[in-house]
Each structure stands twice: as structure tokens, then as C-alpha cells.
Amino acid sequence: AQTVTQSQPEMSVQEAETVTLSCTYDTSESDYYLFWYKQPPSRQMILVIRQEAYKQQNATENRFSVNFQKAAKSFSLKISDSQLGDAAMYFCAYRSRTGNTPLVFGKGTRLSVIA
Amino acid sequence: KAGVTQTPRYLIKTRGQQVTLSCSPISGHRSVSWYQQTPGQGLQFLFEYFSETQRNKGNFPGRFSGRQFSNSRSEMNVSTLELGDSALYLCASSLAPGQYNEKLFFGSGTQLSVL
Numbered sequence: 001a002q003t004v005t006q007s008q009p010e011m012s013v014q015e016a017e018t019v020t021l022s023c024t025y026d027t028s029e030s031d032y033y034l035f036w037y038k039q040p041p042s043r044q045m046i047l048v049i050r051q052e053a054y055k056q057q058n059a060t061e062n063r064f065s066v067n068f069q070k071a072a073k074s075f076s077l078k079i080s081d082s083q084l085g086d087a088a089m090y091f092c093a094y095r096s097r098t099g100n101t102p103l104v105f106g107k108g109t110r111l112s113v114i115a
Numbered sequence: 116k117a118g119v120t121q122t123p124r125y126l127i128k129t130r131g132q133q134v135t136l137s138c139s140p141i142s143g144h145r146s147v148s149w150y151q152q153t154p155g156q157g158l159q160f161l162f163e164y165f166s167e168t169q170r171n172k173g174n175f176p177g178r179f180s181g182r183q184f185s186n187s188r189s190e191m192n193v194s195t196l197e198l199g200d201s202a203l204y205l206c207a208s209s210l211a212p213g214q215y216n217e218k219l220f221f222g223s224g225t226q227l228s229v230l
Binding site for chain 1: 118148150157160163170171173203205207218219220221222223224226
């Protein structure tokens with residue numbers, strides 16, 4: 001079974017600075033998706049960024065980018081120019097492209113942004 | 116376009132009671148998934164429905180059940196509530212499961228407290 005591990009329960013960053021959240025996963029599959037979701041105090045999970053495993057190029061979405069290392073099974077999220085609105089729980093998630101499998105989430109990292 | 120709507124937002128029940136939670140997906144979405152979120156276990160998959168059929172089920176006891184109606188709205192039911200069922204229950208919808216560019220959209224959840 002696939003597992004997702006986020007080793008940092010809490011992180012903090014100064015406003016306007018850069019922070020990197022770590023995620024590792026375990027799978028025997030070669031074709032899958034990886035995601036980062038943000039959960040603010042409103043509780044709604046919001047998709048931040050998605051990476052297809054077959055793509056070597058790291059995904060970027062404005063101030064958010066990932067460092068995808070397939071061989072190392074690592075998928076970190078970098079937030080540049082951090083803003084107060086970035087404060088939230090961040091979840092790393094995995095989903096196989098084959099078969100009938102749901103999203104598998106990590107335990108999350110709580111990010112605080114200091115003004 | 117309205118987002119995923121979950122009702123009620125908050126619910127307080129006592130042990131032994133049963134509860135029904137509702138999820139209305141984004142218009143046009145035919146797939147609905149349910150997740151349980153707790154501080155200790157994180158996010159765990161409950162079940163997924165597509166076109167009124169259960170496609171996948173997580174590792175939860177039979178007290179947890181669900182269904183999907185012809186208009187794609189979904190309900191989940193928990194019978195004989197236990198203290199450990201206290202959690203945030205999240206619903207997510209997508210156009211159809213397993214598509215290459217599938218994106219899940221989450222609701223804000225129902226916070227269930229069992230006393």
C-alpha cells in the first residue's frame with residue numbers, strides 16, 4: 001500500500017521569505033500523481049499544485065513550486081514571498097493513475113507566517 | 116458556479132445515536148468521495164460513488180455507509196455512534212473518477228462531535 005510521510009508537523013516563516021515543506025512517499029508504481037493541498041481555518045481543502053510522475057519538469061503555480069525527485073520518492077513544496085494568507089495546514093497527497101484507488105494523504109504540516 | 120456544499124456544518128450527537136451527512140457536488144460532477152479527518156489519524160478515505168454506484172470503499176466498519184442519488188448528491192450515514200467517530204467529514208467531487216486530468220474539489224466539511 002502507498003504511504004505518504006510529512007516529517008515536519010509545524011513550520012514557520014517570516015512574511016516575504018521562502019519556506020520549503022517536505023514530503024516523501026512510498027510506492028511500487030511508476031505512474032501516479034502527487035498533490036499539495038492547503039487547508040485554511042475555513043477547513044476547505046484547496047488544491048495548490050499537482051505533479052504527474054511521468055513529467056520530469058517540476059510544476060509551478062505562481063509563488064508555489066515543487067521539487068520532484070522520483071528516484072528518491074521526494075516531493076517538496078516551496079512557497080516564495082510568503083504571505084499572511086499562506087498560513088494553513090498543508091497536505092501532501094498521492095494518487096495512482098492506474099486502478100481504482102483514492103487519494104492517500106500525509107498527516108500535514110501546519111505553516112505559520114510571521115508578520 | 117457553486118462549490119461543493121456540505122450540510123450541516125456542525126453536528127453534536129451522543130453515543131449510540133445515528134447521523135446522516137449530506138454533500139451536494141459541483142453542478143455536472145458525477146463522482147463524490149468522502150474522507151474522515153481526525154488529529155490523530157489524519158485524512159482517511161471512506162468511500163467513493165460514481166453514477167449512484169459505490170466504486171471504492173475504505174477500511175471502516177459497516178456502521179459507516181453511504182449512497183448517491185440520481186442528481187449526484189450523496190449522503191453518508193453513521194449508525195451507533197462512538198466517541199471515536201468525532202471528526203471532520205469532508206466530501207469531494209469531480210467530473211468522473213480516473214480521468215487523466217481529474218481534479219477533486221472539496222467542501223468545507225461537517226464537524227461531528229460525539230458526546
